[in-house]
Amino acid sequence: MSTTADSYYVPHGTKWPIIGSIGLATSAVGFANYLHGSSLLVTAIGLAIIIFMMWGWFGQVVNESMSGLYNEQVDRSFRWGMGWFIFSEVMFFGAFFGALFYARELSIPWLAGASNNVATHDLLWPNFQAAWPLIEMPLTEKFDVAKQAMGAWGLPAINTVILLTSGVTVTYAHHALKKNNRGGLILGLFLTVALGFLFVGMQAWEYSHAYNDMNLKLTSGIYGSTFYMLTGFHGFHVTMGAIMLTVILIRAIKGHFTPDNHFAFEAVAWYWHFVDVVWLGLFIFVYWL
Amino acid sequence: MSTATTTHDTHDDHGPASGLMRWVTTTNHKDIGTLYLWFSFIMLLIGGSFAMVIRAELFQPGLQLVDPQFFNQMTTMHGLIMVFGAIMPAFVGLANWLIPMMIGAPDMALPRMNNWSFWILPFAFTMLLSSFFLEGGAPAFGWTFYAPLSTTFAPDSTDFFIFGVHMMGISSVMGAINVIATIFNMRAPGMTLMKMPLFVWTWLITAYLLIAVMPVLAGAVTMMLTDRHFGTSFFDAAGGGDPVMFQHIFWFFGHPEVYIMILPAFGIISAIIPTFARKPLFGYSSMVYATASIAILSFMVWAHHMFTTGMPVAGELYFMYATIMIAIPTGVKIFNWVSTMWRGSMTFETPMLWALGFVVMFTIGGFSGLMLGIAPVDTQYHDTYFVVAHFHYVLVTGALYSIIAAFYYWVPKWTGHMYDEKLGKIHFWWSTIAVNVLFFPQHFIGLAGMPRRIPDYSLQFADWNMISSIGGFAFGLGQVFFLYIVIKTIKGGKKASDQVWEGATGLEFEALPSPAPYHSFNEAPAVK
Numbered sequence: 001m002s003t004t005a006d007s008y009y010v011p012h013g014t015k016w017p018i019i020g021s022i023g024l025a026t027s028a029v030g031f032a033n034y035l036h037g038s039s040l041l042v043t044a045i046g047l048a049i050i051i052f053m054m055w056g057w058f059g060q061v062v063n064e065s066m067s068g069l070y071n072e073q074v075d076r077s078f079r080w081g082m083g084w085f086i087f088s089e090v091m092f093f094g095a096f097f098g099a100l101f102y103a104r105e106l107s108i109p110w111l112a113g114a115s116n117n118v119a120t121h122d123l124l125w126p127n128f129q130a131a132w133p134l135i136e137m138p139l140t141e142k143f144d145v146a147k148q149a150m151g152a153w154g155l156p157a158i159n160t161v162i163l164l165t166s167g168v169t170v171t172y173a174h175h176a177l178k179k180n181n182r183g184g185l186i187l188g189l190f191l192t193v194a195l196g197f198l199f200v201g202m203q204a205w206e207y208s209h210a211y212n213d214m215n216l217k218l219t220s221g222i223y224g225s226t227f228y229m230l231t232g233f234h235g236f237h238v239t240m241g242a243i244m245l246t247v248i249l250i251r252a253i254k255g256h257f258t259p260d261n262h263f264a265f266e267a268v269a270w271y272w273h274f275v276d277v278v279w280l281g282l283f284i285f286v287y288w289l
Numbered sequence: 290m291s292t293a294t295t296t297h298d299t300h301d302d303h304g305p306a307s308g309l310m311r312w313v314t315t316t317n318h319k320d321i322g323t324l325y326l327w328f329s330f331i332m333l334l335i336g337g338s339f340a341m342v343i344r345a346e347l348f349q350p351g352l353q354l355v356d357p358q359f360f361n362q363m364t365t366m367h368g369l370i371m372v373f374g375a376i377m378p379a380f381v382g383l384a385n386w387l388i389p390m391m392i393g394a395p396d397m398a399l400p401r402m403n404n405w406s407f408w409i410l411p412f413a414f415t416m417l418l419s420s421f422f423l424e425g426g427a428p429a430f431g432w433t434f435y436a437p438l439s440t441t442f443a444p445d446s447t448d449f450f451i452f453g454v455h456m457m458g459i460s461s462v463m464g465a466i467n468v469i470a471t472i473f474n475m476r477a478p479g480m481t482l483m484k485m486p487l488f489v490w491t492w493l494i495t496a497y498l499l500i501a502v503m504p505v506l507a508g509a510v511t512m513m514l515t516d517r518h519f520g521t522s523f524f525d526a527a528g529g530g531d532p533v534m535f536q537h538i539f540w541f542f543g544h545p546e547v548y549i550m551i552l553p554a555f556g557i558i559s560a561i562i563p564t565f566a567r568k569p570l571f572g573y574s575s576m577v578y579a580t581a582s583i584a585i586l587s588f589m590v591w592a593h594h595m596f597t598t599g600m601p602v603a604g605e606l607y608f609m610y611a612t613i614m615i616a617i618p619t620g621v622k623i624f625n626w627v628s629t630m631w632r633g634s635m636t637f638e639t640p641m642l643w644a645l646g647f648v649v650m651f652t653i654g655g656f657s658g659l660m661l662g663i664a665p666v667d668t669q670y671h672d673t674y675f676v677v678a679h680f681h682y683v684l685v686t687g688a689l690y691s692i693i694a695a696f697y698y699w700v701p702k703w704t705g706h707m708y709d710e711k712l713g714k715i716h717f718w719w720s721t722i723a724v725n726v727l728f729f730p731q732h733f734i735g736l737a738g739m740p741r742r743i744p745d746y747s748l749q750f751a752d753w754n755m756i757s758s759i760g761g762f763a764f765g766l767g768q769v770f771f772l773y774i775v776i777k778t779i780k781g782g783k784k785a786s787d788q789v790w791e792g793a794t795g796l797e798f799e800a801l802p803s804p805a806p807y808h809s810f811n812e813a814p815a816v817k
Contacts (some may be wrong), residue, residue, distance in 0.1 A: 008475070010396045010808075013306060013314035017405030024459070025412035028452035035448055035518050057401070073474060077398035080470035088462045088504045095508025095538055099523055099530075107531035115601060124526070139527035143520075219520035222529035229515065 009069045016057040023049030058247075062264070066256065075263050082267040086274050089237070093278055096233065100226040100285060104132050108222070111138055137221030146216035150227065152287035155206050159199055160283050163238075166195035167276045170245070170269050180259045182252070189249040192272070196242030203235045230286055237275045244268045305807060313408070316400035317807060318385045319703075324407050325382025326696075330772070332374030332414065333689075337765050339367035344727075344761035346744050347754050360744035361429035362421070368432025369450075372550065373457050374414055376684065379692045380553040381406070381464050384492050386703065388468065390797035390805060391486045393477025393814045398470035406464040413456035420446035431742060433543070436524035436535040440516045447517065451510045458503040465499035468492055477796070479816030483574065486795050488556030490577050494584045495552045498545045501588070506542040509535065533598055540591035548587045550684060552580055554651075554691030555622055558644050560795070561698050562626050565641035566633030567792040572625040579618035579625075586615050596667045605664045612662035616655070623652055638790070639713030643694030646721050647687060654682025657732065672742075675735025681728045686721075693720075693771065700778055701785030702797055705804035708778040716774060720767040726760030 027046025034040050064070065112130035113121030121128065125138035133149035150156070173188025207228075210216040218228045248268050251257065257265055305311050305320065312324060342363045346354050355363070385403065389396055397403045420427040425444030428434065439447060472485070472493045485493075512535075515521040522528025524535045555576075563570045570576065592600060592608040600608075626648050635641070657679040661667050670676060693716075701707050730753035735741075739750045746754065785803040797805065800814040 008395055010400055011316050013310075014316055014401045014404060015314055017401060017408050018313050020405055021408045021412050024409065024456055025416065028456065029416065029449070032448040032452055036445055076474045077470045080473055081399055081402070081466050084466045084469055084500055085462075088466075088500045091501050092504035092508055095505045095512075095541075098505075098538060098541070099508075099512065099534060102534045102537060103523075103530060107526070107534060108529050110531075111526060111529065134529045137522070137527065137529045143522070143528055217520075218515070222522050225515070225521035225523055225528070225530070229512070229521065 008071065009064065009074050011064075014057075016053050016060070019049060020053040020057070023047070023053055062251070062256070065264075075261075078263050078267070082270060086270060089274065090278075093230075093233065093281075096226065096230050097281065097285070100230065103134075103222045103226065108132065108134055132223075133227075134221055134223040137223075143221050144215055144217045144219045144224070146210075146220045146224065147214050148216075149223065150206075150210060150214070150216060150287060152283065155202060156283055156287045159202050159206075160279065162195050162199045162202070163276050163279050166192045166199070167273060169195065170272050174265065174269055177252075177257055177262055177265060178259050182255070185252050185257070186249065189245060189252055193242055193245045193249055196238060196245060196272075200235060200239050200242065203231065203238075227286055230282055234275065234278055234282055237278070241268070241272050241275050244271065314404070316396070316404055318389050318397045318400070318403065319805070319807065319809075321397075321403050321407050322382045322385030322387075325378045325385060325410075328407070328410060329375045329377075329379035329382060329692075330775070332370050332378070333768065334772070335418070336367050336370035336375055337768060339363045339370065340761065341765050343367065344758040347746070348758040349755065350746050350748055350751050352745055355744065357744045358426065358429055361431075361742065362427040364742050365428050365431050365434075366417075366421075369417065369428075370414070371684070372432060372546070373454075374410075376550045376688050376692070377461065378410060380492075380495070380550070380688075381461075383488075383553065383557070383692070383695050383699075384464075384468055387699065387797065388471055388489055388492060389475065390702075390801060390809050391489050391795055392472065392475060392480050393796050393800070393810050393816060394471060394475035395808060395810050397467050398475050399467050402463050403467050406460045406467065409456050409460040413453045413460065416449045416456070417453040420444075420449045423449065433536075433539060434510075434513070435539070436513065436516065436532045439535075440513055440524055443517070448514065451514050454510045455507055458507045461499050461503045465496035465503075468496040469500075472496075477810065477813040477816050483577070484816065486556070487559035487570065487573070487576055487580075488553065491552040491554075491556030491559075491580050494580050495549050498549050498552070498584055498587065502542040502545040502549075505538060506546075509538045509542065512538070533595070536595050536598055537592065540594045541588070543594065544591040545584070545587040547680075547683075548583060550688045551651075552584065554647070554688050555580060557691040557695045557698075558626060558647055561640050561644040561694055562629050562648075564698075564790050564792040564794070565638060565644075566630045566635050568629055568633040569794075570625070571628035571631075572621070575621055576625055579621040582618040583615060586611065586618070590615065593662050593664075593667075596664045597671045609662060609664040613659065616659055619655055623648065623655075638697075639708070639710060639717060640694050640698035642714065642717040643690050643697060646717065647690045647694065650682055650686030650690070650721075650724075654679055654684075654687055657682065670735065672740055673735040674731040674739045674741055677741050678728050678731035678735055681731070685728070686724055696775070698790075699797070700775075701789045702801070702803050702805055704779055704782075705785055706778050706782035707785050708774060708782060712770075712774050712777070716767060716771055719770070720764060723760050723763035723767055727757055727764050728760070730754075730757045730760075 023046050025046070026049060027043045030038070030040070030042025030044075030046050034043055109115070109130045110117045111121065111125065112128055114130065128138040129136070135146050135149060137143050137145070169188045169191040173185050173192065176182075176184025176188055216227070217224050245268055248265055251264065305315070305317065312320065315321060342355060343360070346352075346360055385397065388394070423444070423446040425446060428439070428443065428447050428450045430438035430443060434450075472489060476485070512521070512523040516524050522530040524530050524532045526532065559570055559576060590608060590612045592604060593612040596605055596608075637645075657675065661670055661676060661679055697708055697713055734750045734753045737750065739746055787802050788798050789803060790798070796814055796816070801809060
């Protein structure tokens with residue numbers, strides 16, 4: 001299938017980026033207006049344009065790849081691109097982990113008078129006591145006070161097992177692909193996708209429990225803020241990863257991949273391992289310690 | 290392993306498509322470089338016009354022309370437009386034009402994504418600028434958008450600013466990924482890493498800084514957004530967060546950001562000085578290591594922007610010493626440039642003048658930076674005009690001067706036309722005199738205690754402010770003159786030779802004609 005091209009493929013012109021920009025701007029403007037009272041219609045249109053762009057752009061790249069336009073050097077460019085894209089995602093999560101550590105190690109102790117902040121504590125909220133997870137924030141009237149913190153050893157521990165298992169199944173699929181075992185590839189991918197969506201479902205269940213039964217909300221002070229923003233962005237990334245894996249599964253069923261030419265599979269597998277590792281950080285620092 | 294680097298055969302003989310859609314759909318690194326450069330020039334003029342409003346209001350004490358709220362919008366938008374709209378895209382434009390030509394590549398590694406990196410920007414900045422016309426006006430909290438000014442007390446238009454920043458971040462990260470993939474994967478055979486021109490090296494390191502910190506900025510504005518609308522308390526002490534945390538996250542982005550705006554400049558100067566001194570660059574490898582050291586240190590010094598906002602003394606001491614350490618690799622660079630010129634047979638064409646202006650005036654900005662890095666004295670300098678003078682010396686006479694130098698140095702290669710040497714020299718001397726009249730007095734009024742970001746001031750600052758404003762108007766006029774020179778050079782001029790400059794080296798001068806063809810290297814060039 002893939003006759004290796006002898007030259008670096010430089011596409012001639014493309015309409016997808018400008019469509020993507022229009023989609024991005026439409027959804028951004030729409031969402032900004034939604035925050036000030038408009039409906040979400042414009043945002044939805046923008047997102048539809050973005051999905052259309054991704055469908056078309058990725059579809060074109062898949063077709064070009066299948067018709068053998070890409071040589072090994074193009075493949076390496078994709079690898080560099082995907083690798084450093086994942087690194088940029090790591091740094092995005094780093095900002096939120098940074099906020100978590102800052103709150104836990106600095107701002108909460110300082111508000112309670114640690115270091116040289118005795119006067120801060122006495123003048124602002126003299127009854128405030130440092131704790132983590134922080135249930136009683138300094139000004140409880142302004143926020144939703146949770147009944148308790150989210151434990152680690154119930155549902156989150158099960159989710160950890162689910163996600164780690166999915167890392168194993170995707171690796172199994174990769175090994176099967178390299179041995180040209182299509183049955184194993186499809187089975188491994190199917191299990192990974194199923195585990196991915198199971199994780200997202202469990203996470204949604206946990207959120208519903210937290211909101212309805214525990215009164216733990218985004219508005220529950222810095223604990224609720226970091227909890228939901230970190231697990232929320234992670235859940236969003238798992239959802240994206242599971243959708244990407246689904247695409248790869250469909251492509252695998254269609255027979256798009258060969259034992260030595262399957263960058264798309266590997267890129268998504270890298271991404272999947274990345275969300276896996278982020279989850280371990282979350283499990284340790286958000287749920288457990 | 291294939292090392293052939295020709296464009297695919299179905300595209301071989303294509304020149305540019307015709308009409309406007311050429312620019313919208315292009316995947317050519319030269320077209321995209323041109324788009325970036327024109328975009329940044331337009332932003333320079335817009336941001337510059339905001340600066341003119343600022344200097345006009347400050348021409349005399351008292352409130353004359355604009356009300357204080359609008360003045361604050363001007364300082365905020367001037368900073369944002371110049372940093373994200375003028376300086377950064379100009380360097381990306383230069384990277385697009387030059388890196389493939391310098392390393393012998395047919396194009397950038399990911400040409401479609403290259404197009405998207407650029408075409409996000411006009412939308413992002415339209416959103417940002419449209420905030421002037423929204424209720425409550427544009428953001429007025431300073432380009433550093435500290436919480437709670439940007440959360441609790443900000444106008445509605447702040448959400449346009451937030452999403453604009455998200456989009457700029459996407460653009461920057463994609464651009465940086467492209468630079469890294471191009472440099473690591475597209476070099477001609479024989480172009481080893483330590484043979485790469487320094488502009489390529491400095492951009493490689495800049496790209497890493499971009500990938501590492503633009504997502505952190507995206508995280509910061511996302512926290513702002515949720516604090517504003519979804520009840521989180523990242524920057525709200527009442528919920529256990531901290532407004533000072535915003536400053537830490539912002540400056541973790543912000544300090545590498547200032548090196549993003551200066552490392553490519555180092556690369557440009559390292560190309561120009563050897564050409565006109567007719568000597569190879571002194572200490573090439575030490576330049577590479579110095580650049581890398583500066584980049585690594587840039588992640589460890591952020592809180593020197595926050596000496597007066599509350600930090601344990603041990604923290605102040607650490608950040609002070611770490612900051613002062615940056616002077617070592619920067620000093621290596623300055624001395625290497627001076628040593629390159631030592632006993633060279635120098636001539637002073639326009640690019641060399643701008644490069645020399647850079648070396649002298651960037652060093653002035655560097656020294657005032659050392660002063661600001663000393664925690665006890667920063668207590669006096671913080672948020673005064675001394676800081677304004679400092680960062681305009683490094684950003685205007687540093688970054689902007691290098692961009693202008695790069696224009697004069699490479700434009701004959703881009704267009705095939707020499708610029709008008711006489712006009713270029715007038716541009717340099719006019720700008721250099723004006724910029725010093727503009728910014729040097731700000732050191733004095735800053736040391737005397739005039740705070741930044743205010744529309745009115747105490748009477749004792751009146752004289753130097755008036756002089757500074759006169760310099761400002763002159764400098765602004767000089768850049769309109771630059772626009773004229775740019776257009777004149779594109780339209781015509783003396784034909785440039787292939788080597789352009791007698792002492793020029795590098796693939797773009799030695800292996801390509803002037804103007805460089807639409808597709809540079811269909812066959813990988815031989816690298817000695």
